[in-house]
Amino acid sequence: MPELVLWDIDHTLMATRGVGRELWAVAFEQVTGVALREQASVTGSTERVILRETAQMHGLEYDEELFSRFAAALGAVHVQRAAELRERGHALPGAAAVLAAVDERGVRQSVVTGNVRSAAEVKLAVFGLDSYLRMDEGAYGEDGEGRPELVRLALARAGVSPEKAVFLGDTPADVAGGREAGVRVVGVATGKTSAAELRDAGADAVLDGLDDTEQVLTAIRA
The missing domain is CATH 1.10.150 (DNA polymerase; domain 1)
Structure with a gap:
């Protein structure tokens, strides 16, 4: 891992x-x-x-x-x-289980998001996902303009080198940003971008969703 x-x-x-x-x-x-x-x-x-x-x-x-x-x-x-x-939104299927499984393996987790931190914290807390994430080691919308900058900042805040980190996201911008920052990227085809498009963008692995915990863990480990 x-x-x-x-x-x-x-x-x-x-x-x-x-x-x-x-x-x-x-x-x-x-x-x-x-x-x-x-x-x-x-x-x-x-x-x-x-x-x-x-x-x-x-x-x-x-x-x-x-x-x-x-x-x-x-x-x-x-x-x-x-x-x-x-009431109107929801955590995606398997999200909580995957976060819990990664946490159980002693792996640190945080976020790289275009959201400002205060909004991100509310969203994650509302759906019960925040307890697994080290928010101080993440990067947010107020921290920069592009994904590469944010990924690098999160790595610096966590004190982790790029080769020892993995970034999961659903857009070509996530893939490009992670790759530019030197981290392994797992594309998750749960947004507007298809699995094929995420592969074409250069994702190291692609998942159709997070509902199969073992499959996600395998993608994170590979």
Whole structure:
């Protein structure tokens, strides 16, 4: 087993079934005073990039102060509507069992996600996944713009070299980011990207889901 397993969150460990976009829209209007008409692509992106591109779509100026206020608002609205997130969203089949199985083997786990940390913590807690993850060793949307940067930061925070870590994610951006950072990447075809597309992107292994714990452990070990 590796020393460190890093997980993407959305569509890898859980699905928010539209709640995430609704909360994003609330936070956007709170900090800009403008109702969200359209949103930049979120697949494989980070909140900083999504906010900057979405602001441009609405003719708004973007700066770090806007991002800081948005990140705080997004975290707060996740806290306020955690019950709704729990009711409408769900952990993906097998996610909790796999996290528990990896934890039982003494392997450290954390996350690499485009979510800001406060929102990520709410999502993971709502679905009972947070107890398996060392959140201080992860990397989040406020930490950088791209997956390679975030993976490298998580490795540095954990004090683990790339060859001793594995990253699991559901998008080509996850695959590319992990590979650029020098870690082994397991693609999980539970999002919008097919297993074939994840293989074509360069994933070292690809899973159709997390429901077969032994299969996931084998992919992580290989």
